[in-house]
Amino acid sequence: MKTAQEYIDSIKKLKLNAYAMGKKIDCPAEHPLIRPSLNAAAMTYELAQDPQYQDLMTAVSHLTGKRINRFTHLHQSTDDLVKKVKMQRLLGQKTGTCFQRCVGMDAINALGSTTFEIDKAMGTNYHERFNKFLLHLQENDLMCDGAMTDPKGDRGKRPSEQEDPDVFLHVVEKKADGIIVRGAKCHQTGALNSHEILVMPTMAMRQEDADYAVSFAVPTDTPGITYILGRQASDTRKMEGGSIDVGNARFGGQECLVVFDNVFVPWERVFMYKEYKFAGMLVERFAGYHRQSYGGCKVGVGDVLIGAVANLADYQGVANASHIKDKIVEMIHLNETLHACGLACSTEGKPTASGTYLIDLLMANVCKLNVTRFPYEIARIAEDIAGGLMVTLPSEHDYRNPETAHYIEKYLRGISGLATECRLRMLRLVENITIGAAAVAYRTESMHGAGPPQAMRVMIARQANLDEKKQFAKDLAGVTDLEKK
Amino acid sequence: MKTAQEYIDSIKKLKLNAYAMGKKIDCPAEHPLIRPSLNAAAMTYELAQDPQYQDLMTAVSHLTGKRINRFTHLHQSTDDLVKKVKMQRLLGQKTGTCFQRCVGMDAINALGSTTFEIDKAMGTNYHERFNKFLLHLQENDLMCDGAMTDPKGDRGKRPSEQEDPDVFLHVVEKKADGIIVRGAKCHQTGALNSHEILVMPTMAMRQEDADYAVSFAVPTDTPGITYILGRQASDTRKMEGGSIDVGNARFGGQECLVVFDNVFVPWERVFMYKEYKFAGMLVERFAGYHRQSYGGCKVGVGDVLIGAVANLADYQGVANASHIKDKIVEMIHLNETLHACGLACSTEGKPTASGTYLIDLLMANVCKLNVTRFPYEIARIAEDIAGGLMVTLPSEHDYRNPETAHYIEKYLRGISGLATECRLRMLRLVENITIGAAAVAYRTESMHGAGPPQAMRVMIARQANLDEKKQFAKDLAGVTDLEKK
Amino acid sequence: MKTAQEYIDSIKKLKLNAYAMGKKIDCPAEHPLIRPSLNAAAMTYELAQDPQYQDLMTAVSHLTGKRINRFTHLHQSTDDLVKKVKMQRLLGQKTGTCFQRCVGMDAINALGSTTFEIDKAMGTNYHERFNKFLLHLQENDLMCDGAMTDPKGDRGKRPSEQEDPDVFLHVVEKKADGIIVRGAKCHQTGALNSHEILVMPTMAMRQEDADYAVSFAVPTDTPGITYILGRQASDTRKMEGGSIDVGNARFGGQECLVVFDNVFVPWERVFMYKEYKFAGMLVERFAGYHRQSYGGCKVGVGDVLIGAVANLADYQGVANASHIKDKIVEMIHLNETLHACGLACSTEGKPTASGTYLIDLLMANVCKLNVTRFPYEIARIAEDIAGGLMVTLPSEHDYRNPETAHYIEKYLRGISGLATECRLRMLRLVENITIGAAAVAYRTESMHGAGPPQAMRVMIARQANLDEKKQFAKDLAGVTDLEKK
């Protein structure tokens, strides 16, 4: 397993074609907008080295029997599924943001079982190819970006109906040694600090969309791939050089628009090629795993936010006010409800045909649907407790400017004996998570990551056994026989 | 293990001093207000005989190694805890109401581990006595009422401060062969169809309240005990003789005010005698188990309610309206969130010193706090889908009266080909659960059973590790060292 | 204007063909199930005689210049609209339930302006007929039932598509002196203590449904009309003879299924005859007025419920607990939000062509949509504060039975010095409103009265000027010109 430093060094070696703020980036790993993202991902390596977290952070490979980073592991039991969400909560607590390595973990778990089932049905050999790729990830402890969301153009149309066929990524040419693909993937979390990118279709496909039913993996610095960094709220504070206003000086997240402009993929890295009937299974499983993930990572970030406002309540002398205590209880209650859902879909998991464990899909969708709601309410309460100062605080530059520093020091102090800077820093951390750069991870990702709320609703309708419920009611109402008359 | 019929027969033999609607009841088991309650409890016996439910409904006694009804079992693993909530969901689905046997199960589990710990600390021999009692329950497959809630008088005062000392149940005399107790227990679910009643203190006690720190079990027909049946909404429909308006003709719940007027308890049935320091532990554990329970039973009733309104949507021709489908998804989502909490506090359970598994207390309280909210919203949506007819429907008597029957038949029919009576019955089932007799179980019990919401909030505040969360935030904000300056 | 006693006497004289609980009712006004309903309606007469309420309860007729009961008045100003909702709040406070006279008031206001506009468009003379009828109501201070909701059969089909054409009320024959109608109206609030019944179509109609576009008024004892009383939760407590368990001994509501079996209506009482294009206008206006009403009456009942639990908090010694105080504030907040909406749709009202003032339709729908939510939450909080005893309280009969009375007296007492009966009565009042007979008015009527939530959503979508909002955003985003390129 790589150390955090080895991970960082390995990322530095990549020759990525990347852009941010209108300029080409020479070394993403050293760019101030991307470095915090690299640091957050590095934490997945760092904690795996720490004996106290070994049980959560590592696992034993079913391929090799060697101890590997859990992020490269295929879940072999419900215990693995549970440890996954607990690991994610831990990392959320330690980074206060998205640490980006889950998408790849969820993608390999979905793809592992799906390739197995494609092969069984179609006589193909994707699973063998996949296992080779997986071994590569495990042996080199690589970070893999899981790429699913296509730009989609007009949402009212299917892939093959779009004006521009490229708004969904697709096969444009089949060659002897591989395929050429074109298109783009949006919202690619951690793409600029990943080693590999694993592409999946964005939704279930029909026969006419078979060219769009393609899955493959390539190194992130493969020719033809361009990365354009997305903007986050308050992102340029990371470039200002200070450590207060940025809120979370060490850690952050990152999303890219990734363009595949006629990228060549060798056959050994192709895991689905026009088997459109299996696109839905892959999407459903990946989404299921990723909806489970949010019952871990967002709970960890929630812990940070709860802790932050509890600190502010201390700093501002209101920790014993009954309404403050009650609001903190409410935040904890909502946060733990999310974790309960993450745990329940894990313990209710079942093995797939390949042996890899799949979460309970109903519960995983319930989990994520709550995640599209509760973090918003937790954030709202946090903003209540933090107070208006969170958004009217003078800048760190003013705090460093002797002409204004003394005023800030004097007037923004909280309780006696506390350094004013503690309060400033804590307010900026809350700002970071609620309306700053990390709000992208805590709010929008909670809403749209692994699909928007409507996607969960459709799955819940499909997974819940409504007919069984109807029958319970008929039996009790005494209409079972009556209905047949 | 008893069959359902054996259970019913055994209850008939009890000589209870019981009152309902202003009259002494000769045989509670045959009284129309109590029979549905007996039937619901009987289902816990019936399903235990059914091979398809054996895994959920029965367990292997840790005392004897024999297969016993799970309701008399002490949980020996997290698997037991999980099966408990799944069993409860099943029974909720089959009865559509409270089946009453959980309180006793939760009481023996709490008392088992608490007596063990009292003995260890105080050199007493309660655990041995308890085990004998437990063996009696297991061998005879008895239903045991767990009695906790005292009337409490003025809630602003402690037991020893009350004007009338009896508003909390207490020891009034110590004798050679046992003790005399006086007081009452409110809200005793299923008391009139139970074999034994197990009394526990209602809250943590201080030294001055030592007389109130008492726990014991006696047969329900012990001299000095009086039962006064509580009224439920629409309860007398059970006495009208029909089968439609009652909503759920076969099953119901029942609560009593149970008065202990100088009742003698032999020492072998005394499980706590003035060990006031352990009253809190017993209450906390019982409440914890019972808060877990609601993540099972209420979910089962929720399934019935969801099924009922889904049937009504069919009957009324609106099942495909997008807003109806969306509301049903919302009901399922909320219901499954409750179950997720019930499962999570189970899988996160840990063994106590005695070996009995205890649920995770934080999660169990989170579970129950959601139960004080979501069933109300599920019921609200159910009333939305059911339509106003649910509360303006003519009576069954009018439906049987030839002068009016044809009008009801004609005008209250739904879709073609459906017997009008199906719609009437289904509407009455929804009424039963939302504002009828079963609403006592689905609403008020969800609110107050195992304690009101504020009790959960206090426990959540106590169980959540807020200091750890504060530290996560301090580390990320960079104030850990700064604070010390 | 009639006194309350004159109103009651006048109702006693009616020869209604009415059924309840399977029997023909001789004198509805003296039937224990209906008398509380009569009493509630009588309060609209009683308070109109009280000088302190004259400003709210009465108005000056625009037809005659005489002072009349406001329930027979057509609103001539926004001030009238405001006084209407304040009058309704007052009556809700005084009766704790539905006082039933609003439907008729809302119906005449909708019909007054609609008949004016039909005449203008079609050259008919409905408005003159209507004014004669209105004069009759005003001069005799009559209570008029407004009847809109048809049984509807299969909700997926239009009136003319139904298997049984009568599931929507319609014209079956045109005669020289009038028309014959057949069908039924559901949920007829206060029908058995009304003098007149005013029928309106249930929804907008198309040409093929012209026979269903009919509006008229007849005395309630017109031959061919049959009334079948609907059941309410716990309704038979009204027949038990006590005064505690019934919760609200004096007042109640009442709904009937009203069947029109070939009823003759003379032309002078026909206000719409196949003018199907105006059915929608009539429905929309009636619904609008009635949605406004709920921002008054339900707020008044909410006041009673808030007061009741505040009394219970006193009785139980918890009035100073911060969580109790906070919950009462929340109840008040929600209740006043409803009233704010009732007021706002009134002050934003505008005159129609006939001069009658119409509420703001957008705001009235917003008002009612909140009414489908907040009373449920208010009730939930009330059940929280009231405690479980509300549903486990022994019956009044047991409280009167010497064998059990002393136990109830002793154990269910609250704070020192308070008669136990006060607590019992207050608990029963809360039960009455939250899960008893008055819950039909407070919950289900809040949900479905004046249409279910989806009906409001459709109207909100139609009334909100979304295009204007889009343009605001386009101007600020700077895309107004760009879009045209």
Add this chain to the structure above:
Amino acid sequence: MKTAQEYIDSIKKLKLNAYAMGKKIDCPAEHPLIRPSLNAAAMTYELAQDPQYQDLMTAVSHLTGKRINRFTHLHQSTDDLVKKVKMQRLLGQKTGTCFQRCVGMDAINALGSTTFEIDKAMGTNYHERFNKFLLHLQENDLMCDGAMTDPKGDRGKRPSEQEDPDVFLHVVEKKADGIIVRGAKCHQTGALNSHEILVMPTMAMRQEDADYAVSFAVPTDTPGITYILGRQASDTRKMEGGSIDVGNARFGGQECLVVFDNVFVPWERVFMYKEYKFAGMLVERFAGYHRQSYGGCKVGVGDVLIGAVANLADYQGVANASHIKDKIVEMIHLNETLHACGLACSTEGKPTASGTYLIDLLMANVCKLNVTRFPYEIARIAEDIAGGLMVTLPSEHDYRNPETAHYIEKYLRGISGLATECRLRMLRLVENITIGAAAVAYRTESMHGAGPPQAMRVMIARQANLDEKKQFAKDLAGVTDLEKK
């Protein structure tokens, strides 16, 4: 009345001692961080010149009978109160943010009636001084900053108990011609583009805090005053030079920390001097007016946000999806509920002793308490509809960089025929309001402006007549006489 340009020019002339981002600002009016704020305030001048808005934007001075900008007017009727909130909604719609002039308007209205009542009670002559100041504002159409919130230090201590006495602004010296004050005011909205600053105490005061009971007004460029600009989320996008990423290129808000370092105030500008008993009245009235304001301005911003996501739904081809339509209805419903509360507290207003109309305090607090909730939910739904792209969109710089522009153009296009830039701009507008610079106005100001939620709860508890409600319940429960026994 000033034109917008005259307003801007007049602000440019001020010699303010202001700092932002660590530097002294030469001309705030031309600083890119402040100019959008100036533009928003200028809109209050621009629309007042527009005949179509004259009725809302202007009023007739009760001092001079001249037509004046409504922002300098004292409300003389409920009609004035209603027009105030409608004016605020209009300005919210036109600016999409806080236009900053309300605080001053609310302050003069509160101070006008309070000075009148102080004089009456204490024989002082504050009201005459105040009227002179008001005339100055009206005649010169000045923008006045209303300054209330003190830094407060340790919230658990009163002003006179603080370690540093200056954390509440107070009188430090009394001189023949005036007073010297020291302290600071936080969150001063629009301070850098105001002509005058009107200081009020931050809360009710006791005798020992009499030095803190001080109110006065001074020109914003009075010696001794220092302004330090607060940071907003994504604020520096205003300094990047583009027009897309900033979201709302023309308008923004602004808050400052304003320090009063021994500032001299002449007696003619002192409106309260140690009359501590009236501090509470002034605070309560100011807060009341300002809580009303939010039922206007935030509703206008809500309109923009609803329009923006409706545009995005069009752009992305999902406008007809039923769940999208339903979500937009929900946003409108919540937004109009806020407006209903703003209107209701206005129409229920009453004259104070001075003749100035005061809003209904209960309703105004109910209004604002809803404002601490609904904008958060509206924003949540907006983020749902907008989609994840809102936070992963590449920067405007990348859109202008030829190396990446074509990819963005190609892949981020929505429906056919729409310029990609329209979509980018609309997404950035939604970002601006939900997690960008305007989120400070739409979220945090909604939470904390005019006081945090707990302040409303305290006022609601105080204003609601709970005793009256208790009596309604006692009458209906039949305990009125019983209680006295």
